[in-house]
Amino acid sequence: MTALAYNSLHHASPQAADQIFLIVQHWIVSHAPAGLQSLLAILLSVVAIVGGFGLLFAITTILERKGLGRIQNRYGPNRVGFFGSLQPIADAIKSLTKEDIVPQTADKLVHLLAPILLVLAAFSVYAVLPVGRNMVLVNLDAGVLFFFAIGSVTEVAVFMAGWSSRNKYSLLGAMRAIAQMISYEVPLILSSLTVIMATGSLSTVTIVEKQAGFSRILPHWFLFTPWGFAGFVLFMIAATAESNRSPFDLPEGESEIIAGYYIEYSGFKFALFFLGEYLGMFAISGLAITLFLGGWNAPLPFLTWVPSYLWFFAKLLTLIVAFIWVRGTLPRLRMDQLMNFAWKFMLPMALLNLITAAVWHFMPSGPVRWLVSIVLVVVPYTLLGRNQMHKSHLEKRVYRFAE
Amino acid sequence: MLFTIFAALTIAGAVAAISLRNLVHSVLSLILAFAGLAAVYLLLGAQFIGFAQILVYVGAVAILIVFTILLTRNDGTFGTSSQASWNLGALIVIAVFGTLAWTIHSSAALQHALPPQPEATMQQIGTALMVRFALPLEVIGLLLTAALIGAATIALHEKQERP
Amino acid sequence: MLGEGIAKGLIETARNFLGSYVNKDRLTTVQYPEQRLPQAEATRDFPFLVYDGEDWQAGLRCVGCQICEKECPPKCIFIEKSTDKKPDAVGKPQFYPAVFNIDISVCMSCQICVEVCPFDAIKMDTAFELSTVDRFGGLLWDKARLAKPNQHYHHVHPTEAAEVDGRLAEERAKADAKAKAAAEAKTSAPPPAAPPAAPPANSGVSSTS
Numbered sequence: 001m002t003a004l005a006y007n008s009l010h011h012a013s014p015q016a017a018d019q020i021f022l023i024v025q026h027w028i029v030s031h032a033p034a035g036l037q038s039l040l041a042i043l044l045s046v047v048a049i050v051g052g053f054g055l056l057f058a059i060t061t062i063l064e065r066k067g068l069g070r071i072q073n074r075y076g077p078n079r080v081g082f083f084g085s086l087q088p089i090a091d092a093i094k095s096l097t098k099e100d101i102v103p104q105t106a107d108k109l110v111h112l113l114a115p116i117l118l119v120l121a122a123f124s125v126y127a128v129l130p131v132g133r134n135m136v137l138v139n140l141d142a143g144v145l146f147f148f149a150i151g152s153v154t155e156v157a158v159f160m161a162g163w164s165s166r167n168k169y170s171l172l173g174a175m176r177a178i179a180q181m182i183s184y185e186v187p188l189i190l191s192s193l194t195v196i197m198a199t200g201s202l203s204t205v206t207i208v209e210k211q212a213g214f215s216r217i218l219p220h221w222f223l224f225t226p227w228g229f230a231g232f233v234l235f236m237i238a239a240t241a242e243s244n245r246s247p248f249d250l251p252e253g254e255s256e257i258i259a260g261y262y263i264e265y266s267g268f269k270f271a272l273f274f275l276g277e278y279l280g281m282f283a284i285s286g287l288a289i290t291l292f293l294g295g296w297n298a299p300l301p302f303l304t305w306v307p308s309y310l311w312f313f314a315k316l317l318t319l320i321v322a323f324i325w326v327r328g329t330l331p332r333l334r335m336d337q338l339m340n341f342a343w344k345f346m347l348p349m350a351l352l353n354l355i356t357a358a359v360w361h362f363m364p365s366g367p368v369r370w371l372v373s374i375v376l377v378v379v380p381y382t383l384l385g386r387n388q389m390h391k392s393h394l395e396k397r398v399y400r401f402a403e
Numbered sequence: 404m405l406f407t408i409f410a411a412l413t414i415a416g417a418v419a420a421i422s423l424r425n426l427v428h429s430v431l432s433l434i435l436a437f438a439g440l441a442a443v444y445l446l447l448g449a450q451f452i453g454f455a456q457i458l459v460y461v462g463a464v465a466i467l468i469v470f471t472i473l474l475t476r477n478d479g480t481f482g483t484s485s486q487a488s489w490n491l492g493a494l495i496v497i498a499v500f501g502t503l504a505w506t507i508h509s510s511a512a513l514q515h516a517l518p519p520q521p522e523a524t525m526q527q528i529g530t531a532l533m534v535r536f537a538l539p540l541e542v543i544g545l546l547l548t549a550a551l552i553g554a555a556t557i558a559l560h561e562k563q564e565r566p
Numbered sequence: 567m568l569g570e571g572i573a574k575g576l577i578e579t580a581r582n583f584l585g586s587y588v589n590k591d592r593l594t595t596v597q598y599p600e601q602r603l604p605q606a607e608a609t610r611d612f613p614f615l616v617y618d619g620e621d622w623q624a625g626l627r628c629v630g631c632q633i634c635e636k637e638c639p640p641k642c643i644f645i646e647k648s649t650d651k652k653p654d655a656v657g658k659p660q661f662y663p664a665v666f667n668i669d670i671s672v673c674m675s676c677q678i679c680v681e682v683c684p685f686d687a688i689k690m691d692t693a694f695e696l697s698t699v700d701r702f703g704g705l706l707w708d709k710a711r712l713a714k715p716n717q718h719y720h721h722v723h724p725t726e727a728a729e730v731d732g733r734l735a736e737e738r739a740k741a742d743a744k745a746k747a748a749a750e751a752k753t754s755a756p757p758p759a760a761p762p763a764a765p766p767a768n769s770g771v772s773s774t775s
Contacts, residue, residue: 067583070582070583070586070587071579071582071583072582073582073585073586073592073593073594074586074593074595075593075595075597110428110431140450141450141524141525142450142451142454142525145450145451145454145455145458145525146450146454148454148458149454149455149457149458149461149462150457151462152457152458152461152462152463153457153461153462155462155466156431156434156461156462156465156466159466159469160431163427163469163473171473175470175473178466178469178470182463182466185462200526201525201526202525203525325576325579325580326576328579328583329572329575329576329578329579330572330575345568381568382567384568385567385568385569386567386568388568
């Protein structure tokens with residue numbers, strides 16, 4: 001959608017369906033006065049991102065509630081609209097018309113800024129996600145770095161929310177969230193480093209381009225390499241923790257700290273937090289798709305005629321369904337389990353995976369390379385996994401003050 | 404124009420960081436200053452430094468300061484400091500600023516005409532770090548690891564003291 | 567091996583997910599406003615005042631003794647006793663509650679008022695769809711709203727109501743017999759007799775109130 005996108009639009013033999021959004025955007029922009037054209041082009045892209053992912057948010061809420069319901073042998077929402085399909089609209093109206101309550105002792109300004117900052121940061125990262133062929137807002141040279149940098153701003157927003165509410169639960173939730181995000185940011189970045197090593201680029205567009213093509217039927221996605229598979233699994237686990245989703249939803253922990261850092265938010269601001277959380281999940285899933293699942297590339301050679309953005313959103317929906325499935329399955333971790341898992345399993349695995357990726361890179365291709373790489377992934381996994389599982393024998397608890 | 408905005412933002416954040424009474428407000432202002440600085444880097448075309456600034460300073464250092472404040476103090480407020488420490492602080496600030504300004508002013512770089520701005524890509528930065536400056540990078544890494552181990556040792560030691 | 571349990575769990579939830587579409591027995595949800603489960607006979611929600619006969623004001627069993635008001639744990643009952651007496655269902659002159667209010671937003675459905683009432687005047691109802699747009703007036707129920715005929719009691723709790731009716735009839739018969747005996751005693755030996763007005767159940771109440 002930048003100048004670069006336009007040029008390639010004219011050169012490449014465009015399948016009209018694939019580039020429909022770019023063509024429409026180009027057409028609208030061409031009717032605007034010359035001075036405003038570039039501004040309008042950016043504005044249109046931003047509107048498309050906000051609208052598209054906002055819609056996806058609405059779809060996901062209903063999908064999640066229905067899916068979780070079915071997992072628990074319930075119907076889920078089925079009253080508003082056809083089989084409950086209009087539930088998101090009802091929810092939106094409800095949260096928009098609710099009273100906005102700010103605690104009396106709260107830090108008013110920080111309390112107001114926190115949800116805004118969160119949503120801003122959540123939306124900003126979409127700028128570097130290639131949603132389809134030529135469909136990226138800015139092709140930054142340091143795209144992945146941009147993603148992680150803006151992603152880390154979320155921590156500040158979470159802290160602001162937790163601290164400004166003047167509530168012990170919100171502060172506890174914020175501290176938990178920050179501790180968790182910092183811990184899991186390390187394996188998250190380390191596991192994505194493998195892809196950066198393999199492609200030699202931090203640009204998301206280049207990374208997707210490097211995964212185009214097929215060997216016979218298998219696409220050249222990084223998922224289909226031993227280190228890529230391990231990296232993807234590690235990335236998704238860390239992504240689950242980063243987006244505070246079950247089983248890593250300790251910062252929200254309804255049973256112990258009620259709602260965590262957004263306990264004192266209501267109405268529209270609460271909706272913003274909700275939105276920010278889901279946008280974060282979509283964004284990090286989008287990055288996982290970009291890094292490991294070939295971005296907008298088709299999974300099979302005879303399916304390349306399907307528009308690229310459809311592939312991206314199909315993959316995104318698959319990951320969202322996986323998130324919901326995991327949420328419906330796993331119970332919440334304990335804080336010490338969370339930290340042990342991050343530092344004693346995720347971190348060593350991610351570091352070893354870097355070595356595996358390097359070995360893969362430097363060995364001549366062939367079955368030997370596959371064998372060595374698989375051994376390098378499976379053996380540490382088994383050993384570290386055994387170490388994790390043998391933690392179960394607990395010492396008898398000694399009370400210092402209670403007895 | 405943009406530079407003025409970002410520079411004003413940075414300076415305002417920095418001034419607020421040292422003048423606000425509430426320590427947490429100070430940290431938040433400091434974050435604003437860091438972000439402003441990152442914006443200035445980006446304006447200069449230094450993507451890597453700009454994003455690294457946000458990632459490291461906003462995402463890590465500021466959060467670390469927040470943790471430090473919350474784990475050491477009950478309330479975020481701060482008593483008034485004495486006049487003597489103010490004077491000392493002002494003296495140090497002026498001295499550091501003077502030295503830096505003098506060094507920059509008299510440096511050889513300013514004598515030459517500005518070379519055409521080099522397009523520093525991520526590739527080049529990476530290559531430079533990994534090839535030409537590999538040794539300094541390793542030394543810094545070693546130093547940081549040593550610091551990390553030291554911190555962990557101190558923390559563990561404290562834990563063992565308690566029954 | 568690490569992850570085995572997670573895989574098992576995922577399979578289990580997937581089975582639930584798919585099974586809920588295939589096997590309708592899995593879905594235990596009752597679609598409430600359209601479908602309803604039959605209520606158990608011992609269901610109780612909020613109290614009501616029983617009256618005998620046709621006219622609710624004349625037939626109210628309550629005599630305004632205020633025991634329930636005192637016993638109510640959340641203090642949701644407000645009674646003002648009358649200053650005059652008027653005949654109750656069987657024609658005896660009794661005090662009656664001039665005001666009898668229950669704040670059902672406070673009531674916790676504990677049924678203690680029912681258990682302490684010596685007159686079987688207050689019983690638990692089974693109506694639960696009581697939402698209102700007025701959270702103050704709409705939830706503070708007065709005498710008129712609380713009064714319900716004995717037939718209603720029979721309708722909601724048949725067994726219990728039959729038992730109560732039997733007991734009341736027995737007591738009434740006993741009281742009648744006593745009154746008759748007193749009347750006979752009065753005709754045979756007029757001067758020293760006690761006033762025959764108080765039925766046996768009332769003696770305890772008059773001391774508390």
